[in-house]
Amino acid sequence: MGAGHDHDHGHGPKVSATTDRRLLVWALALILAFMAVEVVVGFAAGSLALLTDAAHMLTDAAAIALALLAMRLAARPPRGGYTYGLKRAEILSAQANGITLILLAGWLGVEAVLRLLDPGEVAGAAVLWTALAGIVVNLVATVLIGRANRRSLNIEGAYQHILTDLAAFIATAAAGAVILLTGFTGADAIASLIVVALMLKAGLALLRDSGRVLLERAPRGLEPAGINARMRAVEGVVDVHDLHVWEITSGEPALSAHVLVRPELDCHGARLAIEAELYEGYRLTHTTLQVDHAGPDLLPIGRAAP
The missing domain is CATH 3.30.70.1350 (Cation efflux protein, cytoplasmic domain)
Structure with a gap:
């Protein structure tokens, strides 16, 4: 009788892991700073789209913070009853990210429909310029996280948050332009609904992929x-x-x-x-x-x- 144990427990080069953490920290700082600005402008301009974007940026920040925590836990060596270590902490992080996106999308979806039925005054110029600045910020954050190891579902979850927010800012900028040119304030609520749809798509994808790991389904390509x-x-x-x-x-x-x-x-x-x-x-x-x-x-x- 023979038993084979060919186990590769490597986490990759430590320099790479350190670089991943540094990239995530820079992206987190950038997002938190801009989110604070967006909340102030959103309330001042009366824009639900900007506040929706800010709420989504809050989930971006939470996703990155969870990713950083999960990376630290996953790097711990196996000990005691945790024979694999805490590697699945990143999968729990991805689950939390997905659930947060879906719950937030539900709440913002209801608010957007109510705003669409009863549009208020919206400062189109403030929405447009803030959204354009948000596009730049999210492009930088997307590049930073995109350079990290996205084979990790944990980092991929944070990346999907940022990518979704980038698309959301584009929709918000378009809404600001429409309001500025035509005075149609309902465009703000429509942009919010687009953001909600993107959040649902990203959240469901994260739940699906992390669920495969938690339920120990065979990975893709390994039938x-x-x-x-x-x-x-x-x-x-x-x-x-x-x-x-x-x-x-x-x-x-x-x-x-x-x-x-x-x-x-x-x-x-x-x-x-x-x-x-x-x-x-x-x-x-x-x-x-x-x-x-x-x-x-x-x-x-x-x-x-x-």
Whole structure:
């Protein structure tokens, strides 16, 4: 009987992780500063679109702050009962980001509909110039976070927040221009509804992707049936049982399986051949394989002997 444990627990170069944190901190500072300005202008101009953008920027800031916290927790080594460490802290962060976006979108959607039914006075020029400044700020923040490691669902969640806000500012700038040129103040509420739709789209995507990890569904591109067939195709493999494929955290897939091989084969050599095939075909480095000789008295894992 042989068991293989080829585990890559690396977190990447420390310089890269430090750079990611620095990029996120700069983006956070930029967003908080502009959000404060936008709240003041939004109330002064009577613009729901600007206040909606400011609320969304608040979720941007929360998303980045959660990302920074999750990065620090995920970097801690395994200890005690946390045999994988706290790597899934970033998935919980992504879930929180998605839920926040959806709840905020619901509240702002109701406010936008009410404002559309009863438009108030809106200072179009203030909306336009503030939104244009917001586009510049979000472009800078998008570039900063885009340079970080977006394979992490945690950082990707923060990036999606910023990207959504960039599109929201474009819609708000268009609304400001319409109000300034035509006097149609309902454009402010329409821009808010566009922002709400973008928030819902981003929030649902984050919940879907983080849910896949929490429910331990096989990652995209790693279909269990295909992997099973490829393992069975390795010379000497008779059968593959109890195959499990999941993600420890985003971008870190893992696999375990019970493999039966022909009696004349060396279990250790068979395991190495299977691991090489898994790496070549799927770049899987975190594998746990139990390899046994096939025989009439050998039962698969999980099945009790009589």
